Amino acid sequence: MIEVSGLTKTYGKKRGIDRLNFTIQDGEIVGFLGPNGAGKSTTMNIITGYLSANSGAARISGIDVLEDPVAAKRNIGYLPEQPPLYLDMTVEEYLNFIFDLKGVKELKRKEHLAEVCELVGLKDHYKRLIRNLSKGYKQRVGLAQALVGNPDVLILDEPTVGLDPKQIIEIRNVIKNLGRNRTIILSTHILQEVSAICERVLVINNGQIVADDKPDNLSAMITGDRKLIVRVAGPRDNVRKILRSVEGVQFADVTVQSEKGSYDFLVEAKPNVDIRKPMFTALAKAGYPILQLKSMDLSLEDIFIKLTEEKKTVRQPQNKQPKKQRPEESAAPAEEAAESFAPIDVNLGGDADFEEKEGDN
């Protein structure tokens, strides 16, 4: 069990995390979701006793990390963001060292290490020098290291980063299996990962928890998007006019010229309206074929904006006026156009400014 209460950490004047509170029960797999710099790693480093909080407490199985660090750390397996490997050792030597370092006594060395290697798929690389392993395998060694000694609590900081898709699935399965009898926190900025592994999600942004929910509930929010990207062959202004005239369309504008004679449009529907059919009919009637139609996935940032808008638990960006203007009607460069998806843009611009301000203080 992990209990975190009132945890605050500041780096100079910049706030790393701000009064975090959460409890994770035994046997739970909790996903820690957040963009870069949200405070995920900081929180994990505090729980594992690598960093100290300015205030607040973290308890592992009832033991305060600050009061009795050695006892608390004995219950933790930690895979930091960058796996802490000694490159000049073989996997075998390294894991034996970890076994000694953690002072594991109740387990049989050989069987236990073989079991750990089997679990993370390192068996064929047991005698190899860590320096010569690929990034994916180094990550596995890091994970194996965390598992040595069968700790009750596993803290994994972006465990699947740097792995190829097949390995990602494998490692996710490993974590899922481990989670049957352990408490696991894993951090990620990949949404799918959370829904694939976790039973509970803590969304963290700007050092605060903005959501604490089941992934299903969160994904309902995620799939509730109404934005479509439509590629239409036809003159820009005409197509835009038609799109805007379709019933249920709240917003439509060109984003980028994709191929010669065709443009990509961002179309946003009004709530609870399916505009795909009327849009198709309208465009077909005018003789402009739809080349592509896809829904725009909400990025993590968008979810944060949604979450922060819905729950007023987080400080709102103070400046309302974004610096950027509406996209120019002319064929803008792709990047600029892609950046200027209007409704998102407003918030993102505000957010970025806010961060800047914070740094300046």
Next chain:
Amino acid sequence: MFAVYKRDLRAYFTSPLGYVFIAAFLIITNLIFFVTNLLTGANALVNVYSIILYILIIVVPVLTMRTFSEDYKQKTDQLLLTAPVKASGIVLGKFLAAYTVYFIALVFTILYVIIVAAVGDVNMGAVVGNYIALLAVAAVYIAIGCFISSLTENQLVAAIATLGVFIALFLMDYAYSLVNVDWIKGVLYWLSIFRRFNTFRLGVFSVADFFYYVSIAAAFIFLTVRVLEKKRWS
């Protein structure tokens, strides 16, 4: 502590570092032994022993530069500091590993004693006293080196800074012989690692100086522990 000790000691000998240290140490002591004992036929080994003090200025920075710096750089400090081990255990393990490498080098110099003993008289009491002193002095050097390494993640910076500190200590010894003011002399004497060795050189085992060395070493080990513990508050 033992796990860290074992790993670090092993690392000295899977990289060239340990061998380079021992080789450099032995080449210079050999040379001195050859010049002062074999060529002249003298039986006093003190010259070899006192020159070790100066050899250490150059070779100890190489020995200690990586103790902590490398861990910082490779982020393995995160592993050590989140493992169920006390900071003092980590520091002692690393210190003792470096110390062991020096010890191995020093053991080879016993050969000189054997050679001299084979052809002439050796003042065994003085020799043993000198070895004990050499072990104590080196503890000071290595503790200072470890401490400086714990301050930076750059090995080169650690090595050069350590060398700088040793040279400063050496110059203080030199200044002692130039200054005539009593109280400055007193301060310099207190700081001088080298001058205190003179009593051992004369064949006297000075308990006070021995404890001086041991306590300075302990102080720097303690400081290193504090640096490591302080890291989490950064």
